[in-house]
Amino acid sequence: MMDWGSSTLKSSHITQLRREFSILSSMVIYTPGPDGRAPSPPANCLSFFVAQLQSGLRFSIPSFYRDVAHLFQVPLNQLVPNSFRIMASFFMVFHFNEYPVSTQVFSQCFRLKRVESGFFLFTPRRGVSFLPVPNPPKNWKKGFFFVLSSWPWGFLDQWIEDPPPSITVGERDVSLSSFLTLLNERPYDCRALIDERLLGNFGLSPQEKGGGASSSRSPKGTPFSSGSKGKRPISPPGGITSEGPAKRTRASSLGTPPTGSSKPSATPPPPPPIKEEKWVSSRPSRSSSGGLEDLERKTVLYLMKGISACDTLFSRYQGVPPALSSDTPSKKLEEKVKRLEKKNAQLKEAKKEAASQRSQMDRELKRLSKEGSEHEEALRKVVRDYPYS
Numbered sequence: 001m002m003d004w005g006s007s008t009l010k011s012s013h014i015t016q017l018r019r020e021f022s023i024l025s026s027m028v029i030y031t032p033g034p035d036g037r038a039p040s041p042p043a044n045c046l047s048f049f050v051a052q053l054q055s056g057l058r059f060s061i062p063s064f065y066r067d068v069a070h071l072f073q074v075p076l077n078q079l080v081p082n083s084f085r086i087m088a089s090f091f092m093v094f095h096f097n098e099y100p101v102s103t104q105v106f107s108q109c110f111r112l113k114r115v116e117s118g119f120f121l122f123t124p125r126r127g128v129s130f131l132p133v134p135n136p137p138k139n140w141k142k143g144f145f146f147v148l149s150s151w152p153w154g155f156l157d158q159w160i161e162d163p164p165p166s167i168t169v170g171e172r173d174v175s176l177s178s179f180l181t182l183l184n185e186r187p188y189d190c191r192a193l194i195d196e197r198l199l200g201n202f203g204l205s206p207q208e209k210g211g212g213a214s215s216s217r218s219p220k221g222t223p224f225s226s227g228s229k230g231k232r233p234i235s236p237p238g239g240i241t242s243e244g245p246a247k248r249t250r251a252s253s254l255g256t257p258p259t260g261s262s263k264p265s266a267t268p269p270p271p272p273p274i275k276e277e278k279w280v281s282s283r284p285s286r287s288s289s290g291g292l293e294d295l296e297r298k299t300v301l302y303l304m305k306g307i308s309a310c311d312t313l314f315s316r317y318q319g320v321p322p323a324l325s326s327d328t329p330s331k332k333l334e335e336k337v338k339r340l341e342k343k344n345a346q347l348k349e350a351k352k353e354a355a356s357q358r359s360q361m362d363r364e365l366k367r368l369s370k371e372g373s374e375h376e377e378a379l380r381k382v383v384r385d386y387p388y389s
Helices: 013-020 050-054 063-072 081-096 103-109 174-184 196-201 294-304 309-317 329-385
Strands: 028-030 045-049 110-116 119-124 144-148
Touching: 013 028, 013 050, 045 050, 050 081, 063 081, 063 103, 081 103, 081 119, 081 196, 103 110, 103 174, 174 329
Parallel strands: none
Antiparallel strands: 028 144, 045 144, 110 119
């Protein structure tokens, strides 16, 4: 097992991480001591990296991330930062264009590959090129921290070195292949898509729409439901708290602890079965006046002020989010086929007209040649009948 040393994070960095990445106050996070190592966290804890937060990871962990990690049988914290960029960008791009999102569709677009000892990357399959990723940051493995959970994570939580067994993937259907063809025509910028307002708008961040980080309890039905109300707080191992020795925080939960339980049980119940979530459209609704709601207006203005996401998400729609467009991928494809058929018909008509003009020119040439022969014969007759004296 590779050892890259202790974490460079200090306790004073925790508050900054919470503020910058909208980490819920119910999440118990703390920095490791000098002997702490990422592959061997304390009991009920997992190690995560700041670079993963910068690439789209949020707490509580979105259900889509957990389901993908469960499907590929890989610990979520062992995915390199670019894997989170890919998952977040895939989720937003497909939802933006109103294409149903599922882990099966994701597995038909990406495969898991081990890039170095203990870390894995999602790489695109053949025919997928709409999400190029940047080079990974240097020394990112030095900035890790521990997250305490009193409930099963919902994915493999044991550190692994060897790649998990590959999963069986069926063939893509026609609609997915056509949709990927349209996306590949103009790739998206993963770096620009990892924006806190976009993540919050698509349900990948606990940040409330149009505002800052949400409270410790998120609305019911979102992938960020926090711990049960009224439970006794749980402190990290060794008496270390996330904000300092004098503070205590509410228990972290990636699910809901059993009723009446104040401490993590010695043998926690098995995690709930992973179910595919049906897509509930997140397309921006319209106000009674017909304009965008305040959140969407702010999002568009924010993106139009300078970050390059406006070039990738909005420029092709003249500043209107793709979710507002009535054009579905199949309709766009039909329109493209109609344009090609119309152009082909025009080319056939032009070819037919050119052939007709050529025939007419050949007839005119024959006529002129015949007239020339007649004039030449008449001239010879004149010379023969009227010789020079």
